[in-house]
Amino acid sequence: MLMQxxxxxxxxxxxxxxxxxxxxxxxxxxxxxxxxxSHLTSNQRGNRQSTEVQQMNPCNGTYIRTNGTTCGLKEIIxxxxxxxxxxxRGPYFNYQTNxxxxxxxxxxxxxxxxxxxxxxxxxxxxEEYFKLTLKDIKPIDRGMFWSGxxxxxxxxxxxxxxxxxxxxxxxxxxxxxxxxxxxxNDSIGFDYVNCPGACEENPWSDVAxxxxxxxxFAESVTGEVHVVLNGSRDATDLAFRTDSFFAKFExxxxxxxxxxxxxxxxxxxxxxxxxxxxEKCGEKSLLILEDLVRxxxxxxxxxxxxxxxxxxxxxxxxxxxxxxVARRILRQEWDAKLFGQSLQNQPELFLLIFVLFIVMLCAAxxx
Amino acid sequence: MLMQxxxxxxxxxxxxxxxxxxxxxxxxxxxxxxxxxSHLTSNQRGNRQSTEVQQMNPCNGTYIRTNGTTCGLKEIIxxxxxxxxxxxRGPYFNYQTNxxxxxxxxxxxxxxxxxxxxxxxxxxxxEEYFKLTLKDIKPIDRGMFWSGxxxxxxxxxxxxxxxxxxxxxxxxxxxxxxxxxxxxNDSIGFDYVNCPGACEENPWSDVAxxxxxxxxFAESVTGEVHVVLNGSRDATDLAFRTDSFFAKFExxxxxxxxxxxxxxxxxxxxxxxxxxxxEKCGEKSLLILEDLVRxxxxxxxxxxxxxxxxxxxxxxxxxxxxxxVARRILRQEWDAKLFGQSLQNQPELFLLIFVLFIVMLCAAxxx
Numbered sequence: 001m002l003m004q005x006x007x008x009x010x011x012x013x014x015x016x017x018x019x020x021x022x023x024x025x026x027x028x029x030x031x032x033x034x035x036x037x038s039h040l041t042s043n044q045r046g047n048r049q050s051t052e053v054q055q056m057n058p059c060n061g062t063y064i065r066t067n068g069t070t071c072g073l074k075e076i077i078x079x080x081x082x083x084x085x086x087x088x089r090g091p092y093f094n095y096q097t098n099x100x101x102x103x104x105x106x107x108x109x110x111x112x113x114x115x116x117x118x119x120x121x122x123x124x125x126x127e128e129y130f131k132l133t134l135k136d137i138k139p140i141d142r143g144m145f146w147s148g149x150x151x152x153x154x155x156x157x158x159x160x161x162x163x164x165x166x167x168x169x170x171x172x173x174x175x176x177x178x179x180x181x182x183x184x185n186d187s188i189g190f191d192y193v194n195c196p197g198a199c200e201e202n203p204w205s206d207v208a209x210x211x212x213x214x215x216x217f218a219e220s221v222t223g224e225v226h227v228v229l230n231g232s233r234d235a236t237d238l239a240f241r242t243d244s245f246f247a248k249f250e251x252x253x254x255x256x257x258x259x260x261x262x263x264x265x266x267x268x269x270x271x272x273x274x275x276x277x278x279e280k281c282g283e284k285s286l287l288i289l290e291d292l293v294r295x296x297x298x299x300x301x302x303x304x305x306x307x308x309x310x311x312x313x314x315x316x317x318x319x320x321x322x323x324x325v326a327r328r329i330l331r332q333e334w335d336a337k338l339f340g341q342s343l344q345n346q347p348e349l350f351l352l353i354f355v356l357f358i359v360m361l362c363a364a365x366x367x
Numbered sequence: 368m369l370m371q372x373x374x375x376x377x378x379x380x381x382x383x384x385x386x387x388x389x390x391x392x393x394x395x396x397x398x399x400x401x402x403x404x405s406h407l408t409s410n411q412r413g414n415r416q417s418t419e420v421q422q423m424n425p426c427n428g429t430y431i432r433t434n435g436t437t438c439g440l441k442e443i444i445x446x447x448x449x450x451x452x453x454x455x456r457g458p459y460f461n462y463q464t465n466x467x468x469x470x471x472x473x474x475x476x477x478x479x480x481x482x483x484x485x486x487x488x489x490x491x492x493x494e495e496y497f498k499l500t501l502k503d504i505k506p507i508d509r510g511m512f513w514s515g516x517x518x519x520x521x522x523x524x525x526x527x528x529x530x531x532x533x534x535x536x537x538x539x540x541x542x543x544x545x546x547x548x549x550x551x552n553d554s555i556g557f558d559y560v561n562c563p564g565a566c567e568e569n570p571w572s573d574v575a576x577x578x579x580x581x582x583x584f585a586e587s588v589t590g591e592v593h594v595v596l597n598g599s600r601d602a603t604d605l606a607f608r609t610d611s612f613f614a615k616f617e618x619x620x621x622x623x624x625x626x627x628x629x630x631x632x633x634x635x636x637x638x639x640x641x642x643x644x645x646e647k648c649g650e651k652s653l654l655i656l657e658d659l660v661r662x663x664x665x666x667x668x669x670x671x672x673x674x675x676x677x678x679x680x681x682x683x684x685x686x687x688x689x690x691x692v693a694r695r696i697l698r699q700e701w702d703a704k705l706f707g708q709s710l711q712n713q714p715e716l717f718l719l720i721f722v723l724f725i726v727m728l729c730a731a732x733x734x
Contacts, residue, residue, distance in 0.1 A: 063452070063466050072449025072469065079446015082439025085430070087544055099430050102439065177454055271704060280705055304705050308685060310697040315682035318675060322700045326693040330677040333689045337638060338647055338671050359726055366733075 058192055069190040070178045077174045078102045084170050108132050114189040116182035119199035123212045130216045133171035139164040143221030147246045148230035149270055155312050163226055166217040214249035222260045228268045232275040238285035239269060256297055264299035268306055273313055273320030280304055425559055435560040437545045444541045445469045451537050475499050481556040483549035486566035490579045497583045500538035506531040510588030514613045515597035516637055522679050530593060533584040542576065581616035589627045595635045599642040605652035606636060623664055631666035635673055640680055640687030647671055
């Protein structure tokens with residue numbers, strides 16, 4: 001009796017809810033707009049795109065993309081040094097009230113590389129430069145490292161206001177994304193047309209600058225350190241690679257002496273929207289990393305996709321599948337804010353109460 | 368009979384759902400992390416924070432915050448000019464293959480201001496500079512203007528890759544966030560200690576540079592233009608102010624001649640999370656703006672909080688009330704991605720089916 005009277009109304013209402021939920025999943029998704037900041041996987045520290053290079057001065061007149069020294073290298077370095085110290089002071093502000101002489105810093109860099117063939121460079125080449133620029137930075141609990149997560153890690157570090165990455169330091173800011181190589185027997189002393197990508201006889205030449213930068217920075221951090229890794233790389237490229245800058249130059253140089261010590265290594269493992277997960281905390285290369293960290297006497301934690309980073313990832317790729325529901329919810333939240341509509345959870349709530357009402361009504365009809 | 372047997376189980380289940388919904392609204396909200404990029408309302412184009420200034424050289428030795436000319440002004444300007452043209456070429460890449468001489472551009476700027484007291488500056492002062500730097504930029508359908516939405520507008524424009532704001536042009540990049548003022552009868556010719564904020568006898572001195580920059584940029588855009596405004600300002604500060612740079616220097620200078628024309632003005636009206644809405648499209652100052660736009664013969668559209676910008680706003684302020692549900696949904700989406708849990712809508716669905724089951728069971732017991 002009750003079955004007959006109440007089954008169809010209740011089923012109808014439940015089906016309406018289901019259809020409504022699906023309907024809302026499809027609706028309000030507008031055509032994609034041309035918005036993408038950059039990929040999570042962007043890993044570019046240098047800028048070495050090779051094209052056909054004409055035999056003319058690439059730093060004058062018509063722009064030519066070369067893989068040689070960046071035009072205006074000296075001016076860019078000195079300008080960035082002033083800007084770092086006198087405008088957006090970043091982490092520098094916390095550590096340093098004495099300003100540094102930008103010309104002196106540039107000259108230390110220039111002495112290291114000018115007139116010197118690229119293949120004669122090694123890590124000791126830049127020792128003086130880093131001694132002058134990086135040795136006095138001491139991030140406590142705020143040192144951040146990254147591998148395969150360049151863009152997100154730096155949005156998160158927020159120019160050293162939240163965390164301090166190597167790229168937030170003066171030493172790195174001055175040279176980041178620039179290309180350079182010396183040229184012997186040349187009046188200018190830099191090759192603006194072509195810098196070799198690697199030297200067969202000297203594997204250190206290519207990693208000399210960023211290798212020593214990474215090592216020096218890693219030696220400076222104490223307390224907790226944070227490592228942002230990418231768990232969505234392809235099968236051949238794991239979250240923790242033993243040939244990464246982090247593995248080669250950073251982890252081995254965290255301090256273990258009594259007084260100033262790294263205490264814990266916190267891994268933040270990111271998984272890009274729209275890309276399959278390759279590794280989670282406690283899997284594959286993360287296990288290797290955990291072993292290495294613990295062998296060196298540090299505590300280890302690993303967190304998959306911290307909340308703070310999800311919204312940033314979806315902010316950059318808001319058309320990705322995993323971001324669609326949240327995007328629709330945000331639309332509804334703002335519509336509620338704008339037009340006073342009920343919040344997203346409330347329609348279901350009202351429908352549930354309505355179901356209850358129908359059930360009670362059916363019951364009342366029966367008694 | 369049915370009431371007695373089924374009322375409490377059904378009510379219990381419904382209450383559980385309600386409590387669960389509330390519970391999920393509260394749960395997973397971890398202690399706030401120190402993350403905030405900047406406020407939507409940040410409107411700073413210059414950097415003029417005043418402190419006690421000691422009578423010594425502020426550009427050497429110990430750092431002193433002054434409200435004078437930025438130390439290293441020349442070096443920063445020239446360095447940025449090279450960087451803009453040879454590294455992150457931005458919108459320049461699309462418009463210009465001939466590079467400009469950075470020293471020449473700096474000298475045009477210097478001629479305009481060096482040795483010249485701040486209060487003698489007016490908009491014509493910078494004519495030569497903008498003629499050299501800005502006249503050849505022609506954004507079609509991609510010109511973007513902003514007022515009270517500095518940070519979000521620029522994340523959205525993405526260094527000229529999505530849209531082109533004034534601040535994405537070489538002319539503005541070279542001087543953005545710097546302070547300068549000339550000093551007569553002085554060997555250096557710039558005052559590094561104190562730049563006046565305004566001149567009583569000459570109201571143009573303070574807006575001369577950015578006023579002419581805005582005017583020149585506004586004259587260059589064609590097709591559709593986009594204006595990002597802030598509908599969450601306080602009561603005294605409307606989304607469209609008749610004394611804003613946009614009202615004074617930009618809107619009146621959009622081109623209306625036959626060949627190269629602005630066609631439509633699209634307003635994107637943003638409302639910050641956690642701040643009450645002051646105005647929506649079609650209200651108060653937006654009506655004044657619409658009138659002005661239509662009087663000048665352009666089409667007008669206005670959109671409250673486009674989808675693409677909501678996620679960016681919440682990415683910056685992910686602890687805000689309006690962002691909480693979306694944040695929880697993202698957490699659930701990533702948990703589903705990581706651990707294969709069901710998606711966010713499905714628990715309610717299962718509970719509804721369970722309610723139906725209980726109702727049917729009660730009915731079965733009765734029959």
